[in-house]
Amino acid sequence: MNHPRVPVRLLAHESLPGIAEALGNMDGWLLRDGAHRLVTRHEGTITVGRVGTDPSRVLADRAVWADPAPDDPSPYCSPLPDGGLAISTRQAVTVHEPDGTVRWEHRHRDWQQSPEAAGACTPDPAGRVLLATMAGPVGPDGLSAGDICRALDLATGEVLSEHVLPTFSATYAFQQFPDARSEVLLTASMGQDGARCLLVTYAAGGLGVRAAGTAEEPYVGLGADGVLVSQDVGGGYLCRTQDGADDVIVEARNVLPDEWVFVGYTPGFVDDNRILVVAAEEQWAEEGIHLLLDARTLEPVAELDYPQAPGVAAVPLGDGTWLTHDQETVQRWTTT
Template sequence: MTIAPLTPQAAADLPCPGITESLDRTDAWQTRHGGTWLTTREDGDVLARRADGTERAVRFPDPTGDHRGYTTPAPGGTAFAVCGNSAVTLLDSNGTARWNHPHDPWSADHGSGRGTCAFTPDGRHLIAVVPGPLATGGYEGDVLVVLDRAAGTPAATATYEIRQSLEDSGQLVVSAGRGQDGALTYIAVFDGTDLHTTELDTKDGPVTDIDTAGQHLLTLERGGANLTLRTLGEDQRFVGRPVLLGDSLIPAAVADEEWAEETRHFPIDAATLQPLAEITYPHPAGPDITPLPDSSRLTPDDDRLNHWHLHQPPPPEPPTRHRHPSGHHATPPTLQARVINQSHTSNTQIKMTC
């Protein structure tokens, strides 16, 4: 298969102080309410902004005091929720705290454990992951709790990184990481009275994205060796956060290791997992790709975000040999597609050589 080079068109760069240092945090990049949000920290404050740069960043003091909370926006960016070590806090966009929902601490010594949260599409409730009760018999597991936005009181619970589709925020997907042993994944739906959860057959890794219909998920295995839609070659791995764009395209970064200085970026057809092109940037790009609803993308560069526009990649050509722009033969990944639903898993093998 010939993979044609694709050169992106550079748009205006966006200032984003602290973004490079924030990329290893789970709240740095979020798809929320039909848009992409970026969260950074600076001088004791939290800065939350839309990734497309259409509005100024919202800045408020970090209510956790340790810069290790998880921050998520309400619809319209009118409020923000922060999950800390021992409480969930709701703040207005000016930083005024409206309420706190206390819970048992994630860590007695303020370790790395923290919850995650997301507002329901109507903005009336917040779904958060908090520690379960630390009873005499020991830790009893994490809890999903639905909090009323107006008062902070629990509306429902069920016995935890939350994803929304870029195009449709009606579904919430909760991934509970288990160290190096994959992740448990659930669909969470609050009907106004009860919180319903359905476990999915995706135990290999946390979910990185869902499609608009909530039918297909992308999961990235711990270590990046497998993506669901799925396996890369043994010597390279998927890195960053692969997502679905328009249910048909996956912008994927490939490198020798998670934080490699240089990566190769491939637009991948979501139906066949065939690379449509290899993107050739005018300067090295890192592993993190932040997609925008118009199919453009952002890549971090120190304290700025480079904004790139792509023309529609050409369809893949018949198998042949070609040379990579660097002079060596480019080797596209061998991929295995896996389609997942709530009741079964099917496998399809797709092999490519060049």
């Protein structure tokens, strides 16, 4: 690849046990209330670390909870605006107070024949309700019309609205936009049946759900003004989608060495002008190269030059910095 190599500078590092595994989870890196959060599980403890705006630090603060189901791989966690924690499992959604006590629990039907399905949850951007996905009801014919999204009152757990989704037995994840849009992104991975990207809104009239343009991949970076950058599950291409604009698609074979693919599954915006992605010789590689792309054309503009070979996880923060990890240590970087 004939791209300039841009040296990087380490700004901060911090130990965070469980981070290596967390960045492979659907809730390991979250954008909530305008802040990036890292969610780890380690030795029976859930830790939510808020990434600070001060680039000389990694985390501004941490909150910890006892893990109510340390042996269950399905829970999805989301921090709440009041300092609480919401946890979605295959059978229930539970909101915990900052001190760990249970505020309320909302039980729902399990996905009986779909062991890979898993729900997700997030507060809406206004902080009024908890949006949660779960298995839908079964009709008289024994079939479900689809999974459902419910809006639950954050204070009481009361069901305020419900919407049947165009997805079945999926693994879900929510992300909020960095510029406090009223919509949140919901991704649904359905295995061999593909994936869907949906935009969910809660208002006085109830829940609204619409397709997120043409995005159909579960690995999506969110930018300002509703921009989505999605990465193909197999690493074969990237796609930039935005309402009112033509899609931009870049295929790996046209910008990477022969048979290389995009990996890492955390494409995202380093800043308004640059996107950070990772590429490697094979999908399951443990090391790769980190590329900066033009945020509008998706054309590579530079390769990042680290002191040592980086892994395949890179978390862009939108402020000109990004995170990687070295085993259980989180590192914060910028370009020199």
